[in-house]
Amino acid sequence: MKYPLILGFCIVALDVFVWRLRMPPNEFVRLFVRLALFAALSAVLFSAGLSPVTQAPAADAAGPHWLGQVLEIIWWLMGARLLTLSLDSLLLPRAWRRQRLFSDVFGAVIFLAAVVAALGFVLELPVRGLVATSGALAIVLGLAIQSTLSDVFAGIVLNTTEPYSVGDWVVIDDVEGKVVEMNWRATHLLTGQGNTVIVPNAVASKTKIFNNSRPANVHGISLLLEIDPEARPRTVLDALGRALTGCNAILDSPAPNVRMKRTTLNSVQYEVVAFVDDMSKKQAVSNELFDLCYRHLAAADVSLRALGVPPSAVTARDAKEGLLKRVSLFESLAEDEVAQLAKRLSRHEYQANQQILAPETVPDSLSIVHSGVLSVTFNEPSGEREIARIGPGEAFGEAGLLAGLAMHVSISTVTPCVLYQLSKDDMTPFLKQHVEVAKQMCQLLAYRQNKLGELTSPIPTEPEKGHSVFQWLFDKVRHLHSLHNDS
Template structure:
């Protein structure tokens, strides 16, 4: 019969190899193999004189006696480890596997019990005296590491009550970030600046915690604006509601809203609140809201000017048209007298909600510039109509028809009451002849717009079988349409 000591150490070596080599790769299969090896080791020990519940045999042979002690103590430690892994696999939810606190604490308790049992059964040491001595030592250590113990017990409370999980966006003690890790000492947060902030569990347990990931797929974003009290609140609220309607990045349920937060002698504070389905969009949506509010307030004649500062004179209608043209990307390079000349050519048109402004594939011989209101731009994608953008004050549509005679590759509909100014193609031709660089800039901007439509798989009516780029084709189309010299 083979020596049980040799067979026992062979089984331990095999178990260690499986553990260190992480073989097989599947955790469950590897755990089952290790449990089988542990069962074989247990059968070997209990079937011989090497029971882990009795002192090691062969006291007359120091070498074999020491080897037997090592084998029996190893049985206790391996059993403790496998028990921890089995409990972890059987009773914990998936996200608990990533939160190490319970795994560490439970493992420590199991290993402590295994060490005490091996000292009592294998080595025959008096456990009562050991426990008394360790109790006094624990008091001394507890006083020395009381802050660490506070973090551990606070971590147990946090993991039990579960105010947040791995991957949640939270605000803890004034720190906003995404939860990366929760361990026995602290919570690790990844901020929007890309920094990792470590918040001790004792601080987190006492702090006010805001979890932006609950309920799922619903997060509020708010901005505040200070408006002069001279402006009528109903007019301001109407402009802010149109600004909110100008964003297609926010959820419509719950409905966004604007309200008066508080008033003072110098200003009235308004708050705009919208909801999004992903906290990763909060920065983009916040910046977009500020821009939309600024544009719609300006379109309503509301200037962000405090009462304590002298207000500049109000602009008349002609000045408003010039300011509107100067905000259009196509005309940013124009001089003041050129803007003034074009503004006199603008014609005013009003549209009611749900009224179609431009039909899909319609070739317009005029440029439309939004003065106020919100327009929806719908394009036809692979899966049907999809909203590509929403237009607000200062936005324009129809550049393709005015510059190169191309149809509008979208249907434009008024979402709210809208005021639009038109600039006819014939009024644009003299400017293109006198300022060729303006035409080049317009073609570049139009080329970028057409590229955006291509990303939505919208067909662009460019001739097939030509080596010219889209920009060159647009430039040639503009020259032919406006009878410009090359």
């Protein structure tokens, strides 16, 4: 074969080209291409008498001899790299490949063996003396990098036992985050604030590890609430139980629970525990659950307040006005306007599993939940589906009361409920006196209709020429309540 050295270096250059440009893009195809190039390089070397286990021939010609030596050493290093890639791609489990620790350790061992083999076979150096010297050097280095070696061996233990893997949400050494990388030295966590925290493997192996991703479809939520010790525990437990009932985003199994955790001289601590099926839901569901606990406690006359501060005196009239102010339709009303409406509220009590609103009906009153939990269901071809739950401070029926729009859902009580209702006959005189309030309510209703979707009669997507959705709604309100056409 003519010019074997030139051909060999061309093959090496082509391998570097494939490696650096990642061509072809598929990992396995690229590996087999590089293996084929290594086989071609081996054939060229052996056919030209350049055996990697002996010195290169032509010792009398310095140039070709040293080029042959370099090519043989490259053969050893290239073979070590391809052996590492083959083990990584074809033999190691996918989880180990993501964590990179075993790949790095295997690669280091194989490269060390290739370097020793190249020194012994190609350069014919005294390997025994080199190994003995390197052993003494290894002891010195081992003492110098003791903490690093501790991280390496701890990483091997963590990767073998697999208490967590890349992608899991964990708590390590009081740091919570998502595992984004595991290497020979440390575990990299991405926290909820978007920061990267690096936990050394030696620290992770010695501390408690909470893996929030296992089991895969059950993730716990825990809320701690400090309550005034004057509040009766049974009342608090019942209110928090209704809050759990009113949250349809939590799992039924494992069952959520409430318990009185501990007592002090100034407070009683209650713990609310629930579970969700997706880690990404924890924050949103925690916020929703805390809001529900607050509202159900308030409905039971138990408030979260600074301990030692006496509660403000709340009269029945104040309670009705506060209930109205919590409804978004009435947030913009003045105090005197709220007071007028509060006088018209009527109280209604319902038992559990009692239907309040049937499908395809037009509500003639606005119902505001004072206490209890209601379920909103929608009939589909496949059956009945629950789409929401309603709790204290929420209202329904405003579309029927204001604009005469029918509701396509069924609303029933889940627990015993107390509702305050405002009828059409009570609302009409108020709207006649406060036309601007009617406009404000229509603006809010137009916005909410976009969110309601299938729950009520649809608003035309293309109102009459020159009329907006707001104007369409306001015309219906004006017609339904016989308002003057001067606005």
